[in-house]
Amino acid sequence: MTAAHRKIIHIDMDAFYASVEQLDFPELRNKPLAVGGSEIRGVISAASYEARKFGVRSAMSGKLAIKKCPELIFVKPRFDRYKEVSQQIRAIFLEYTDLVEPLSLDEAFLDVTINKKNLKSATNIAEEIRRKIFETTGLTASAGISVNKFLAKIASDYNKPNGQKTIRPEEIIPFLDALEIKRFFGVGKKTCEKMYHLGIFTGSDLRMKSIDFLEEHFGNSGLHFYQLARGISNSPVVPNRLPKSIGAERTFTENFTSIIPLQDKLKDVCEEVSIRLQKRNLSGKTLTLKxxxxxxxxxxxxxxxxxxxxxxxxLLDTALDLLANSDLKTSVRLIGIQISNLNINQKKAEYVQLKFRF
Known part of the structure; x- marks a missing residue:
């Protein structure tokens, strides 16, 4: 089946972590809430819609967030609980199709072109799924529906929270032409700024540029942007997508200027990464220290x-070697490692001699 005939849904939970906290603790409802971070340090993982009205966003420092919203309430994340709710939501998706591609705990793509309930309307399927999610979990979700993942992802953000939007085939070009370039899925901050400098502010501006022009200024991404402006994206929904890397990190409650406490913190990080790798029966060759x-x-x-x-x-031996060869500049607030170059496609396991630390 061609991409033009696919029916793709993107489901995105509304302020998922924060909404779970407000669901479980009624005293937090209708209040500006941040999951993660603190007034002193740390980075926010999620913000409730009440907090977003003040400009509080995920990935913002807690220190800046409290300046924007003095009444902000900080809560510690409970990832086991979020995973539990996510599994309930995933079970609902699987009632309709096995072609479910999770992007994170709170969002996923679904290919419902051929679905288990033999429903013809992807729009109706999205409505049913959102209703079941609310009935099962008490949480709201938004949805985007279109012929490919790119368009469905953009559409799901259009009527948030607790809404949905369908972009039908005949609506693709008019919709993209009017869309601000910064809202194109995959156009990051730096790329957006570069496009502004080139006079590209909307999808229409992008569509007017030739392939040669886009390849000249964006290299290998030129063809990709040329196709996006026309709503062309052939990437299929891939269930159980294998990871490209496994990692973990720690943000400290106080900054460290000595290598000794960092060595100690690396032990916790390496232990977590080792557990994650072994749970998935994975290993890797490339270790990156952050x-x-x-x-x-x-x-x-x-x-x-x-x-x-x-x-x-x-993992620890390798990470410690990298740390020892890193010239620390100033005080450190976070340390982490990532393992990539995984053995996903290896038919035979490769073994190494056991190494003992004394």
Whole structure:
């Protein structure tokens, strides 16, 4: 079946983490709420819609958030609870199709071209799913419906919260022409600024540019942007998408200027990554150390080994070697590691001699 005949739904839960907290704790309802972070430090994972009215957003520092909203309430994230609710939502998706591609705990793509209930209208399916999610969990969701993932993703954000939008085939070009370029899924901040400098502010502006012009200014992404302006995206919905990397990080309650406490913090991070790898029966060759300083500048250092690793000992040894060879600039507020170059496509496992630390 061609991409033009697909029926794709993107379901996006509304302020998921914050909404779960407000659901479980009625005293938090209708109040500006931030999950994660604090008045002193840390980064916000999610903000309720009451907090968003003040300009509070995810990935914002807690210090800035409290300036924008002095009444902001901070709560610690409860990821086990969020995962529990996410699994309830996933079960609803699977009532309609097995072609479910989760993007995170709170959003997923569904291909309902051929569905288990033999329903012809993807719009009606989205309405049913949103209603079942509310009846089952007490939470609201928004949905986007169209012929591909790109358009469905944009549409789901159009009538948030607790709404949905369908972009039918004949509506694709008029819809994209009028859309601000910053709202195109996949156009980040730097790319957006570059497009502004080139006089590209809307989808119509982008569609007027030739492939040659776009490739000249955006390289290999030129053809991609040319197709997006026309609503062309052939990426299928892929269930159980395998990860490209596994990682973990820690943000500290106080900044560190010495390598000694960082070595200790790496133990917790490596233990978490090892558990995640072994749960998925994965290992990797490339380890990247991530260091974020108090001024929010980021430093990374990587090494690629000749063999795959997943054990705590080998992860820690490799991470400590990278840390020892990193020139610390100022005080450190976050440290993390990421394992990539995974053995997903390996038919045979590769083994290494066990390494013991004394």
């Amino acid at each position: 260091i974020k300083y108090s001024d929010f500048t980021l430093q990374t250092k990587s090494t690629t080994l000749p063999y795959y690793i997943s054990s705590y000992d080998l």
